[in-house]
Each structure stands twice: as C-alpha cells, then as structure tokens.
Amino acid sequence: MINLLPSPSARGSLTARASGSVPTAEHALAQSRPHGSSGRLFGRSAELALVDALFAKASARGASLFLTGTAGVGKSALLDAAARRAAQRGFRVVRAAGARFDQNVGFAGLNQILLPLADELGSLPARQAHTLQVILGLSAGEPEEPSAVASAVRGLLSRIGTRSNPLALVIDDYASLDRPSAVVLGTLALHIGTGCVALLAACGREEDLLPGTWTPVHEVPPLDPKSAMELVAEHFPAMTPTVRRRLLTEACGNPLALLELPVPLSLAQQTQRHSLPVVLPLTERLRTIFSERVGALPEATRRLLLLAVLDGSGELHLVPRAGDGPATLAELSPAERAGLVRVDARARRMVFRHPLTRSAVLELSTSAERRWAHRALADVLPEGSEQRALHLARATVGPDDRVAALLHEAAYTALRRGDGAGAVSALLRASELSSSGSARGRILAEAACLSANVTGELRTVRALLDDVMAVDPLGGTSPAAAAAAAGELLHRDGDADGAHRLLVAAIAGHSPRRPAEDVMLGEALHTLLTVCSFSGRPELWHSFDTVLARCGPHAPDPLLPVLRGALGDPAHAALPVLPRLDELISGLHRQTDPARIVRTAAGGAHVDRLPDCHGALLRVVEDGRDGGAVASAIPALLLLADDAYAGGRWDDVIELTDEALDWCATRDYRLQAWPARLLQGLLAAARGDGEAARNIADRLASWGNPRGLGALRVHSSRIKTLSTLGRGDFDSAYRHLTNISPANRPAPHVPHALSLIWDFTEAATRTGHHAEAAAHLAAVRDAGIPSVSPRLAMITQAATALADPHAVDRDLFDEAIATPGAERWPFDLARIRLGYGERLRRVQASVAARPHLEAAHSTFERLGAAPWSARAAGELRASGQAQAPVAPVAGGPVAGGPVAGGPVAGGPVAPLTPQEWQSAQLAATGLTNKQIAAQLFLSHRTVATHLSSAFRKLEIVSRAGLRDALTGLDQHLARPMNGAARSGRITVK
Template sequence: MPVIGGEFSGRECPTLFGREPELRRLAELVDGISVTGGALLMHGPAGIGKSALLREAGALAAAAGLRVLRTTGTEAEQNLPLAGLHQILYPVRSGLDALPGPQREALHSAMGLVDTAVPDLHLVGLAVLNLLAEVAATTPVMLIVEDAQWLDQATADVLAFVSRRLDSEPIVLVAAGRDGVSDKLAAAGLASIQVDPLTDETAAELLDAVAPELDKAVRTRLLSEAAGNPLALTELPGTVDPDSLLKATLPLNARLEQAFGARVAALPANSRTSLLVAALNDGDSVAEVLAAATAVLGMPVAVDVLVPAAEVGLIELQSSTLTFRHPLMRSAISQATGAVEQQAAQQALAEVLVDQPDRRAWHLAAAASGPDETIAVELEAAADRAQRRGGVAAAIEALEKAGRLSEAPDRKADRVLRAADLAVEYGNRDLVQRLLADISPADLSPQQRARATWIRSSFDDGLSEDTAGPIELARLAESVAADGDVDLAMRILWGAGMRCFWSEPGAEARQVLMDVADGLPVDERDPRLLAISAYVAPIERGKAVAAGLMDLAGTTGGDPQVERFLGSAAMQIGAFELSTRFSAGAAAGLRPQGRLGLVARTLAVHAWSATRLGNLAVALPAAEEAARLAQETDQPFMYGLAKAVQAEIAALRGEYEEANSLAAEAEQVGIAAGARPVLATVQLARGLAALGEGRHADACADLGRILDPADPAYQVALRCYVIADLAEAAVRCGRVETLRDIVRDLERFAPSTTSPALHIGLRYASALLAEGDDAEELFETALDADLTGWPLERGRLHLAFGEWLRRQRRAADSRVHLRAARETFDALGVIAWSERARSELRAAGETSPRRTPDAREHLTPHELSIAQLAAEGLTNREIGQRLYLSHRTVSTHLHRMFPKLGITSRAELATVLGPITQ
C-alpha cells in the first residue's frame, strides 16, 4: 500500500476549524483595547493549535492597526536570562533612551548594553512597562508569547510583572503554554483558557480537507490516533505508512516525533547533521548552524544543505534565520541521534560561539562527558553575569551544572550552596531541597555545614516544622562568628530573631538568642543588633533599643536597609511614631531599587504603626499596597498581616462587615502557619469592630486572646500595645477586676521600657479604673503626657474624660473634651468614635454639625495613594516610579478620580485632601 497523501506533507490547512470561541475571545481583546488592556494565557497539549491561534491573534491585531511584538520561548534558551525579552524589545529599542534614568540604566544592564549589575528585576519590569506604554500611546500594542513554558525565567518574571499592570494601558498580551510543562507565566494569575481537542465532527472535517482521498479504515484509525489534535490531523497523513499506522500503539506525541523522525531519516546525511546542529543550537542564526556543521563534517557546507529539510516541512528558512515548524520536530531530531553525535555538535557550536561566553559555556557543558573543572569555571562565570543582569534562575541553573562538573568536592559544595542561597532569594523551596540533597554532608567544611543549615531554615520565617529552631540557629551564629564570618552570623541571628516575631519559642530560647547577640563582636548601635534585640526581647531591652533608635535617628544617611531595621525595631517596642518615620524612609529608598519583596515588608510595618496612631490616610494605601506586593512576591505571611491591618482600619472607619470579612481572610493565612502577629492583629480588628458596634463583652473576649499565652493569637510585643482597647471593653462590660489584674501584670514591664504605646495605654487604663477625684487627676496626667504624633490616643482620652465628666454632672466641663474628641475623630475618619462623641455631646446639651465625609473616603486605597502623591507635587512619572505603574496609568487613575472629588485638575488635590503626614 502506498504512503498516504504524500503530497500533503507539511501542508497547513488555510482555515482554523472549530475555534470560534477562542477567536471570539481574541477579537474581544483587540476590540476593547481602546478601553482597557489585559492579558490572556492559552493552555493546551502539544499540537492542539495554540500557535495557529496566536497567528490569528496577530492577524486580528494587525488588521485593527495594532503593533505586534513577539517572542518565542525555546528549550535551548532557557538558561540565557532575558533572551525572550530581547525578542520583544528589539523592534522598539530606540525608545530606551527616553526612559527615566534609573529605569533606563536597569534595562540597559538587563539587556547587556552596559556592564553594570541590575538592581532588581522589578525595576526592569517597570522600565519595560513604560517603554511599551510609550509605544502604545501612538499605536496600541499586542504582545504575543509563544511556547511560554520555555521562556527564560527572567523574561517570564518581567512579563508577569507587566501583565498585572495593563488594565489602563492600550496593551494586550496573549501567551500560549503547553500542558504538562511548568508554565512560567501561570503564577502571574492571568486570565486563561484551555484549548481543547477538536470535536469528532470538526476533526473529521479538518482531516477531509487535508487528505480527502484516504482509505476508510485508515481515515478511521487516523481520527482515533489524532484524538482531535490538529497537528496530528495535518501532519500524520503525509508521513505515516498505513500498515504502521493500523498497528500503532504509541502515545500521540511519540507518534508525531516518530513521524518527524521518519522525515529526517529520509534526508541526505549532510542535511541530517546540519539539522541536528540547528536543533541543538540555542539561537536561530543560519550562519551559526553552517559554521558548526562545517566543523562537524570537516568540509564546507552552504545553505542549500538545509533546503531538503525545508522542503519536507521540518524548518522554515529566511535570509538569515532558521526556525522549526514545531518544537516536537526539534526534539524528534535530537532523540533520533546518539550521544556521540550530539556531543560533537555541541562542541562545534561552542567553538563557533567563542565571542558569546554564556552560550559557549552551556554548549561546552552539554558536550562534556564527565567532570571538567575548566567548564565548571566558565559556567560559574556565566552565573555571575546572569545574576548581574537579574537572571537569578539562570544563575542557579549554571551553578548547579557547574557543581555537577566540579572535580573537587569542596568546589562542588561551594557552587551548590551558592545556588541554594540564590534559590532561597528566589523563593523556590523545592529547588533548595533538591540542591542540598545533591551534596554529601561528609564533603562539607564546618562553615559550609553552617551555610547549609541556615539555607534550610530561610523559608517561612521559621514557621515550618522542618527548619532549625531558634536555639540551634543561635548556636550556629555563635560558631560562625567564632570562625570569623560575623556578617553571616548576623544574618543567621536575624533569622532566629524573626522566629520570635512570627512564633513563640519561649523564654529560654529568647534568653539564648540575647546571650549570643551580646557576645557578637559588633557595635551595640548596629541597626541589625538593635532590631534583633527588639524582636527577641522587646520589653527587657526596650530602653536600650529606644536609646539606640534616638541615637541613630537622622544619621542613617538614607540607607533604606538601615531604616528598615530601625523601623521594625521601633514597631516592636511600641514607638510607632518613630516606626512610621523610619519605615517611610526605608520604603522610599527601596522603591527605586526595585526590591518589592522588602518594600512589601516595610509597608506592612508602616501600615501597622500608622493605624495605631490613627493616621488612616497613610495607613490605608500602605496596607493595600503591602498586601498587593506581598501577594506578587509570594510572601503569604506578610499578605496576611497586611490584610489584618486593612481589617483594623475598616473597623476604625465603622465598616464592620468589611472588617470581619478581611479579618477572616487574614485568619486563614495566620491559622494555617501559626503566624502569631497575623492572628493578634485579626483579634485586634475584631475587638475594635465589636467595640464600635457596642458588643463590649465580645470585644473583651477578642482582645483578651492577644494576652493569653496559651492562645495562638498571643504575641509578646503586640500584647502590650492593645491595653487601651481592652481597658475600654473591660470597663464597659463590667470586667473591672480582670482589667486590674491585666494592668498590674503589664505595669511590671513599665520600668524596663520607655515604650510610648505601653505607657499611654497604662495611663488610659488607670484613669478608667480610678474612682472619685483620682480619676480626674489621672485623666489630666494622661492628657499632659507627650502625645505628639498620637492623635487617636489623644482623642480617645478626651472622649473618655468627657464621658466621665458628664457622668459626674459636669456637663459644661465635659463639652470641652467631647468637642475635642469629635473634631479629632472627624479629622481621622474614625467614624464610630466620632458618632459616640456626638451622642455624648447631645446628652451634655450641645448639638453637633453633621459630619462632612472626607474627600479621601470617596477614593479606593489605590486611588488614594496616587492622589496623595499628586497632591504633594509629584509628576505622573514620579508617581509611576514610586508605585510601579506606568505614568499613563497614573494619568488615567487621576482623571477618574476628579469627578469623585468634585474637582477638574490636579492643582485642586492639595486643597481637597489637606495635609498628609507620614
């Protein structure tokens, strides 16, 4: 029997069969681009038609006047950082120089145009977003990403960053990824569709269009074998012998690879060798393929050696480039040849790429047949270059491969440990475990064993059961410092200190940590040491930490890392006004560096502290951004903490349903991991909501959990800073004696710390508990204390004092304090407490004007952050750089806000929003 339909070999059907729903979705993206941008990720198995849909998307976009920019991931280029991004940006590279300085420099570094380190890949993402936004301002843009599963990780990360920020841009991204292969864009949370096999009816229509003269039995078997896969339906008829087909039992992909392999086997020998070189090459240059094939064959070859492969539909040749019609064709060629032939081809490519050291190193590694220190050194250098360009994933891959090629066990350990350290930074727990499992503990030096232990314990802030405990880490830090590596010792001890924040290790562990910290050869004013002391012993070391913070205030030189440590330390000891100052400085310094993971942590500290001060105008957008960035940088505990702070803010604003919803979401995160600060803040939010609704017994129960050592919401530091809320709830539900016991317990700590939050709370509680003339004196003492920067607490004192005076039948005296409370709460937006003050004033014989909603209350938290920055005089570009948005997105948001605020220009923002304090 003859070969079926040989004349159809490699032919593509001119029409897409059965893809009307997918085409409608693509058309909607194109048609709606003037209103909103967006992204769509298509999933499906190999050959299902994703490439055809992407071609249709490009055609739709071109017909609508869009500019189409493309990139295709290839398995061979996965270890070349930002190789995929090069493809997208090359046609618009002339716009790089118009970017703001830091973004331009970051993108130049990332693209290898200058030899400087990339500060952070998120900054590269912002540069790409702004570059594309500028292009789209003239002509809307469609980004097409084919074979997303093979993108280099750095490109995938940048595209994920960009894709989350397209709502207000005339830009759409359409990507396709293969089922069964880790999709590097899936983590971006893009809208997605599954491209399913064709229905039986549609598959039959397609097969009849491609091969109308098929024997009935063969047609039936082909339809069964193809199972609705368009690639199989178009490729198998022209390739497979019918007898072989009727006996086939292979999986579809293997059947297709076998079919493509049969085409290769029919080629002339020199063409097969040249095609193997092309399949193994990590580029698409015809010149590279011909030069390497010449080296393998030992004779000159010209482009005509590739023409037979093009004629049978395996490749497409253009003037200088070669592309495979489908990735399965590339893999079929590789699998059809032996190891010796592949090694020879890889070696030849390495020789051709002598002026491209990164690509050369990977081809040399692929050609190696055993350990080779020379190649390992080249891979290590490639890892250095990848890391400088922001390609952390590529650096990890290079170091792992270098470790396997290392000839000495100690060199292998160094390289693998460095790869594992980078994997921690990258957040890949499974990779860390796999890397560490690849080295034998017997081959490690004491310092290397210390590094391995530290690396294993670097995830989840110590909340995982399989990580080292605080005491073990403290002893490890002690030994590392004794070996002379004080910086690593401090890193390890800081990690141990963080465990005292997220979990409760007990008094013994805390004491061991402080003993080790005291013994380290570092200055007592070292910011890291102050932060460790604050996290481990916030009460016992409170005075010393506070003194250190005051000494360092104003002397940080704007170093965001120093200010981050100091802000965290200040929050732990209840110095919230200092905490907001330091954390604001830290966030401002970390933003231009693009370090969004640290920005999220810093903003969470800022929001927590600002909320306790009552500065909701600052806390609200900070908490919203902290949650968004924590989710984007895969920090679930920080996300939970930020959500819990949002719940607290909602409770203070009288949005009780929203507060309880946010608290429940945060609690899910906190309970799953036992993250005590998250759970403590959840209980604080619930207590405030209960207080606002007059459910005082519920509030007392909610807040009391934070002080109970047996409760998972107990947190050593934070329990000291909710005493005022608990005092109000306890007095109002008649639990006065319980409150007295709590106050006596906390008063024991007062001599050890100058914590403003603790002392303010104790003075408030003492005034509430006092009787007769003592109460008046204690209220006056509390109000005479320095409450600069603590408006919420001052307002609370005025309200409580006014209520007490009214109960003493001193209505005239009470009105002074109640009026002050009302004005304070009105200004802060603490609605429930504002209404309480109004109610008390009415009872005291004075009516209050209706509260006019603050302009800020009309805006979402995200809009508020933009509006406040604009009110401060920042340009759209500056706001975009601060918030990691394009300046055009900022402009869109501002113009949407103006009607809400009843204004027509940004010049009016400062008037309607009023002054903003950090």
C-alpha cells in the same frame, strides 16, 4: 499595471507575502491587536483632535496633514481611527498604503486610490478621463507625465468631494509609495483647496516627504508613561506591575514595542516567578525595525557598540581600551550618523537613543563575539572588582575554580550594596564554574537562602535545594540550606515548628570558617528570629536566646540582640536596646541593603520609630517594584501600612496592603499575607464594618491556630477587641483582651500588648475590673513602658486617669492630651478625648466635656470611624449639645440627625431626657441593660428605669419598636449641665 487587491487595508500584508518582505512596523502594530480587541487608542487625544480639525476644515474646503514618527509609534493605528471618524462624519473614505514591493511599479499607489473611484471618471473632460483610464489599465496608451496625471486627479477629486459628500484620502507609509504616485499626491497636497477633500498621510520622517510638499506635518510622539501602562495592562492583564514598568523603560513609549516585547517572555517571567533577562529579546518584527540600521554599520563600529552594551555604564573610558586603542572612538561616528547613539566626547559618555537598539546589537552578535567582548572588558578592569569577575564569568567556558571564587566574592559585594538579585545570579553562575561537588552544593545553598529571604523567589528554593542534595548530600545540613528550607516552610506553609527544628539543628555547633558562612549564619539566625516572632511562644524564644548566647560577643550580626529586645519583647526588654536602635535608624538614609533596612525598621515598629524609617522603606518598596528584593519589599509595604494606620492615613493602608497581598499571592508568601489582613481587619473594625472584621479575624485564627502561630491568634483577638469596643460591648472586649495578655500585666513575647494599654483599661473599667486595670497600669509603669515613646507615655497617662473609679483627674488627662506631637496619632488621641469627655459628663461637667467630645467626633468623622463617631455624637447629645450628626454604624441604630421631640407613629410624645435618649439608642443596637450600664457608667437598674420611661413616652411596649420610634425623632435636650472645676480632680459620687 492594474492592482486588483481585495481591499486597501489588506493590500500591505498580501503584497508583503507575495514579495517575501516583512510588513511595515505600522501594519505590524495594527495586526498585533488580539482578536476581539476594541482597537481603542491610548494617549492620542492630541492627535485625534488634529484629525478632527482636519476633517472639519475639509468639509468646507480641502485640507491636508502628514503624520510622521518612528517605526512602531502607532501611525497606522491613528489612520485606522481617523478613517472611522471620517466615515462617521459622512466622508467617503478611500485608503491606500505604500509597499516596498511596488516601489518600482509606476503609479501603483495611485492605482489604489483611483480604483474605488473609477465609476466617476465619466464626469471628467475626455482628455483627463483618458489619462486616468490609462493609469488604471482601462485604456491603451502610455501614461502621461506626473504633472498631467496630478491635474486629472485634482479634477476628479474636486468633482467627487463636495460639501454634501466630502472625500477623505487616508494613505499609510507614504515613503514606500512609488515615486510617480508620491509626486502626484504631493502636488495634490499642495493644491488641496480646490474641493472638499481631506488628505491624511503617514510616513516615517519629515525628510521622507518630497521637497516642495508644503503641507502641515505633525510628529506622533511616543506614548506617555500612563497611557503606555494602560496599553500593556489591557493586552497583558496577568503581567505584574514590576514587569510592566520594565517594559515601559525598554520600549520608551513605542506601542509596537510595548505589544511585542512580552511575546518572547514566559508566563513565569511575566508574573515575576522567574527573573527577566538583563537585555530583553526581540521578536521578528522588532528585530526587523531595530536591527536593520545596526546591521548596516561597519564591523568595527558594531564591535564597539557590543562593548558598550555589555559594559552597560555608558562611560566611554573603557570602550577604546577594550578595543583596538584610543583611535577606535572615531569608529562610533557611523552609529552616531545613523541616529543609533548620542556621543558626548567631552563627558566621554554614549547613550543609545532607544534601549531596544541594545537588544538589536546583542541579537546580531555571535556567542564568540560576546565572549571576546567580555574578555576584553575584563582585561581593562581592576583586579578584585565586581565587574571584572562578572565579565570573566561570562567569557569563561567550562569549570574554572579561580573565576568561580572571584564571582563568589563579587556576589557578596552585590549583596552588601543591596543587589540581592544580582547576588543570586552571580552565585548560580559561580556554582556552574565550580569543579567540585561540595563547592557547588555550598554555593547553591547560599543562592537558595538568598532566594527565600531576599529576592522573593520562594518557588525556586525547592529546586535549588534538590540540586544541593544531588551534588553534595552533606550540603543540606549547612545554615544556608537550613535558612532556605526554613524560609520556604515558614513563609509558604506557616510551619513554624518544622522551620525551628531545621534552624536550631543547623546552627548548633556551627563555627563559620569563611566570611560568606558568617553571612549565612546571620541569615539563619534572622530566619529563626522570624519563626519565634510569628510563634509568640516563650519556649522558642528561649531556644533563640540559647543559640545567640552561644555566639558570644561576636554575633554574626550585631542587629540581632537589638531586635531580640525591641521586636521580641518590647514591653520588658526594649529600653536597654533603644539607644542602639535609634543609632541604627538614624543611619538608614545611608543603608543600601534592603534586608538590613527592613529588619532595622521592624525593630522600631512596636516602639513608635517607624516615622523615622519612612524614606528608607520607600526605597525598598521601589527596589522591589523594579525587580529587586521582593522578600524585603513585602514587609516594607506592611511596615509603611502600619505607620499609616497609626498616623490616621487610612486610605493609604488599603492601597499598601493590597499591593503587599498581590505580591504575596504572586510569590507564594502566604504567611506574610496575614499581617496585611490584620491591618485591613483593624481598619474594618474601626470603620464599623463588623462583618468584614469578624471574617478576617476568624480566618487569622483558623489558619494560625493549627500551626501554633501565636501571633496570628493575637492578631485575631486585636481585631475582635477593636470591633467590640466600637459598639460598646465591653464584656466581650475584656474577654478578647485577656486572651492576648494576662489581666494584671502585659504578657512577655507579645509585642502587640503595647498597643492595647488603652483598650485594656477602657474594657476593664467599664466592666468593673478596677483592680485588674490598676495592676496592669502599675506593671506598665514598673516596666518603664512610658519611657519607650511619647505615644506610650500619652496613652499610659490617660489610661491611669481613666482607671480611677473615684475621681476624674483632669490634670492627668490634660497633660496626656498636651503631649508634644500627639496629633501624629489621631485615632489614639481622639479615643482619649472621647474617654475624657465621657468621664466629665458622668460627673455632670457637661460644658467642660463638650470641647473634647467635639474634637473626638470631628476626628472620627474624618477617619470614617463610624462606631466611634456615633459614640461621640451620643455623648454630645447627652451633654446637652443641640446638634450632633451621627455617622451610621454598620449593623447599629439609625443615626439620624439631631435629637428632637415631636410626633411619631403613635402621636405626640413627651421629650426624652438625655439619659433616656442615650439608653434607648443603645438598646436599639441590641445591647443588654448590663452592657448599656457599663457604657454609660450607670447601674443596670437605672438603665431599666430609663428604658421604661422611654417606652412610655414613645408609646411602645418592647425593644423591637425602638429603632422605628427613634427614627426621625426630634428631641430638644434639657438645659446643659453645669461644668465642674476647670482643673484638678472631680470626685465621682
């Protein structure tokens, strides 16, 4: 028979269509690449190295290699790449592929190899040429024995494959070749060394090779996780990382599975707007691969596998009891022999060798079989267990209030152990099983509440609430419905007033009658607390206090009073609740509820307890990445980013906030995006990117102000404060700070006021507001703020020393710097050291100032805090330091190397004094004389004198020439100023 196919690469698909069979998994993988894809391989460097070595050897002497591996692992893709590489090396490439349709056609596979080489038959001896011509159908006669054919093929290939023109035979699906062709090629592989020929073939298992085929074999492994993630990301760029990780778990590195599993998923599922099914569905290609062996099992074995899949635990103690008795465990043997499962009889555990086998078992079962299995499992599970309720619900058809009640209880069991998604799923099924409209409405409202505030399914909340109103119009007034609706209004639209009205109306006069209602009341109160936090308005906080007081000593959640003090007004109300907060934080390692972890950690955010919450918050983030409580994972990321900012891990801040912003965009949590942007704005300000900081600050204000979100106004002012302080504009910084808090005290209900004690003191003292600074610090001490945390004690002590206009209290500064653990807050500590050094240099204690200025400069350089590094470097130069590199400041002066005297454009100049240099450098940034005076602790008249002298020495006539004149200027500073006493108070004259 003559096979005249268009090309070897097309042959597999054409044959399959003609026979009605399905292409091999390897061909499916090759065909599954999107049109225009580069076809590049991921994670196959080791295999490609083996292929290159094969071709290098074959260039001088024949060589062979067989690739084996499970279906879909990518052997065909490797052969494609190998063929391209062989052609690039100058090989003549001939390809062939086995097909089940041709397995009974003698020499069908060999036919594919010989046809492209038919013109070379004339070079063979007549008998060998005739033998191959018969195989090709070019001459009449019966085919010779495989051994004679093999000899003729070897003779042909040895003549064709030469050093100048080597030959590569690339054969796919060797196991599906007809047996005569397989025998000939096996013989060729055994005696490949007679010519410059490379034989590269692929088959499923090494056992598929004919006995006696002694040739190198390499098993192609599954992709490693990194390569698998890259493959999915390239082909499905819109898919979220969480869904990709789920696919990686299910596919176990199988490239075909990685490319096929997303196909049945909707875009909403791929982007996490809808949850994924418990068992992923299979495409036709995957079903062919994974269902074939399952379908060949005895019925009893398949029933046991179905029980094991639906049980999901891997424990075998339930399966025999749910089947026909203890003896049924032996029925798993066929599945074990088929390589589908691995059974450990001693540990009584069973593991599916590939997760997609579970999907195949389910796909091959009927709905009646699945209901039987769920009922059988429920019958052997203990009364009152969560799993029993779930199995009963899946086995039930039609309303059943008893099962609905069991499932409703199971939902809250799942919620307590942190499975918010499982709780919502159970509630939705319980609503379907409820016979009355009021019960259905109540349960749907609870599901909507958890979707908005726990699982992060904000986009489903409105549809659920519409369903509530459809079945029970009165259900929309419950705390659960109010918490759901308020969560949607707040997080999506930022409508704090609308959310507040809904919650207060629903909570007022409500007395819980069931434990679930108590939980929902607690959710409503937590949502109200979030509304008050973002609003920052005293009148909203007063309404919260009224509602909480109405609950009396039996509040639905004892965490609420703690959060009211530590989160609502930490400057004035944190101290009484700190012991209870510390107790709760110490138990976070045992806590499983993500919402509880995040709420507790949020209470510690403004009182410096976040480092102790780090491990628990990471667990919440990982849970969200795995498809769990995303609504908790977003604030968990932000709390971790807040801790990273305080701890000087600024690169982590960008990574964490970017991930949070991705989730906010995917899940429509628009309000939560703004705290992430606050941290990015603070980082931009600290690093000198003034334009980015200003843009973020303006966006915060423009979104928050019309909605009455005071917290966003505070965020905007914080960013502007830090940016102006960095460039020495203390007047502007003071104005921004007084927009946050009154000058004489930290404002109530403004938690961020605790972070601004040093900022306020520095801005006030540099602008002559000494009385305001003293009053502010007195209020801080009176409120007991230094007792809240060591960091706040350090800052308060240093700020008190900085605020004294008459003396430098070195004892206070030194004690602040010596605070145990001060290095945990590097930016705060460096700013204190900078302020200390500036004050010492002002009183001519330059030698004593330098260690503090050097330490500050080093920290600022490490953090990339360019404006602060420039300030520290300028102070070092002014103190007489000969060398002080200055990091360039965005929009600031050219901060080039050491200060030096020497020629500039106008010729030689006299050396500048330290004060002249520093005044000129600040003037070059655009600061006014008054602003320069505030930064250098001088009068504006003195600054004018220094600048006039600098202009004369630099031979310029205006500020416009300062930047160019200072560039490259080499200035050897005057002799160092004498240090003052090493301790005590130094009087400022």
